[in-house]
Amino acid sequence: MQNTLHSQRCRLRINTAFAQRVQLWLNVAPPSAMNERMKNSWADLESQSIRQAIELWHALGSEEFISRTRFKESHRYVVIDRGQAIASKPLVAMAFQLQLGCGKDGPPRLSRGEQTRAILERLGYELVDIQGETPLDAPGLPAINVGPNTRFWWANQSVNFDPVYEDGTLWAPLRDRRGQQVDHWRTLDSALPGDLVLHYASPEVRGISRVATRPRPAYPPRGYNDVTPDTRGKLVLTDPLHPIRVARDVALAALNNGVGPVTASGTLRNGYVFPIEADSALKLLRQGGLEVTIETLEHQGVESKFSERYPGTPTDRLATVAVRAEQRFLRNQQLRRWGSRCSLCDRRLPEELLVAAHIKPRWACSEDERMDTLNVSMLACLFGCDALFELGYVAVDGQGSIERGHRSTDGVEDRVADIVGRPCRAHRDGSRKYFEWHRQYHAGTRS
Numbered sequence: 001m002q003n004t005l006h007s008q009r010c011r012l013r014i015n016t017a018f019a020q021r022v023q024l025w026l027n028v029a030p031p032s033a034m035n036e037r038m039k040n041s042w043a044d045l046e047s048q049s050i051r052q053a054i055e056l057w058h059a060l061g062s063e064e065f066i067s068r069t070r071f072k073e074s075h076r077y078v079v080i081d082r083g084q085a086i087a088s089k090p091l092v093a094m095a096f097q098l099q100l101g102c103g104k105d106g107p108p109r110l111s112r113g114e115q116t117r118a119i120l121e122r123l124g125y126e127l128v129d130i131q132g133e134t135p136l137d138a139p140g141l142p143a144i145n146v147g148p149n150t151r152f153w154w155a156n157q158s159v160n161f162d163p164v165y166e167d168g169t170l171w172a173p174l175r176d177r178r179g180q181q182v183d184h185w186r187t188l189d190s191a192l193p194g195d196l197v198l199h200y201a202s203p204e205v206r207g208i209s210r211v212a213t214r215p216r217p218a219y220p221p222r223g224y225n226d227v228t229p230d231t232r233g234k235l236v237l238t239d240p241l242h243p244i245r246v247a248r249d250v251a252l253a254a255l256n257n258g259v260g261p262v263t264a265s266g267t268l269r270n271g272y273v274f275p276i277e278a279d280s281a282l283k284l285l286r287q288g289g290l291e292v293t294i295e296t297l298e299h300q301g302v303e304s305k306f307s308e309r310y311p312g313t314p315t316d317r318l319a320t321v322a323v324r325a326e327q328r329f330l331r332n333q334q335l336r337r338w339g340s341r342c343s344l345c346d347r348r349l350p351e352e353l354l355v356a357a358h359i360k361p362r363w364a365c366s367e368d369e370r371m372d373t374l375n376v377s378m379l380a381c382l383f384g385c386d387a388l389f390e391l392g393y394v395a396v397d398g399q400g401s402i403e404r405g406h407r408s409t410d411g412v413e414d415r416v417a418d419i420v421g422r423p424c425r426a427h428r429d430g431s432r433k434y435f436e437w438h439r440q441y442h443a444g445t446r447s
């Protein structure tokens, strides 16, 4: 449960810090820029907006920050600030959003790293080119880092590998139909963040993922259709790393008989999740064509050199993996069920421009409410709806209509007016109480 408490605190910290920052910039955006935002180009970007974006990056953390722009992390050019490496494309994109709004399609396209360099250098920021120095991040190179304490798991998923591998979910009921606990379900309790999972879907091992969160109570996510939706279970979120292909016979030969998923006679055992021994797992991964890097004491020199460019302890990295896994999980559940639309402005948008927004934040949820993932969150777009709702500029009334919140809308009036009066797509019987909580909470905290 320590992990749950930790993530609650993180979420609270992020929310508060994010609220302060975003309030700052929403209120300072010049009205003239709002009216003419379609015409703005990168040439209009000002140095102070980069500074604001950098502050926001420090407040949110890298993953959360990048998830609020349409740009992916660039591994080539970064800006160094207070010893931290900030990916340059998301940085200029956020600065643009802060200063000039998003327009209909977000900031203009950034063709190449060179363009980002030119923009930042014009504004007095130096770009550091780190390409060629980070083989660990080289795209397309299938490499897996394994620490001395990494443990390995085998998951039989012939029934639902697609889509659960992509969603990053391992879920098992708490008890079977007769009320009994089942050993190969209970093994999920032992999964720890950082462990590696080999996913088997007949007739081969098809993927490898890293455990991102400790088990938590949950109803069955997408893809677990052999139980009723109200079945109580536990969920572990994972970060899919690489698709691989290792045929069953080859895999079984790498594993020891009578251990984990292999019977004494060398066949595959029925069941869900099994531990596998490290040396067997490593053999199997290498047979799958992966380069396995073992972090040992003598590698710590390399590790600390690496950390100078990418500060953050392994714990920090696991925390960002958990945030990313959580966001992917919630977003995919919403997308599959409700389609690719913003719940507030109702625009149909590419999936990457929508995020899973918590209607009632995790820190405020009871355990039951946290299990109610489909109702407790909704899809909101990156063009303002996510922030306007999260900060209480708008709320949703008992009938499901978007109404004004209690905040002053100076500087954001046109965006608020755009959506007030619309029906909120995510409002329904199951989510009404969460919207009501959001409305009351923001009415109570106005200042």
Ligand SMILES: [Zn+2]
Pocket: 342, 343, 344, 345, 346, 347, 380, 381, 382, 383, 384, 385, 386
């Ligand atoms: Zn929207």
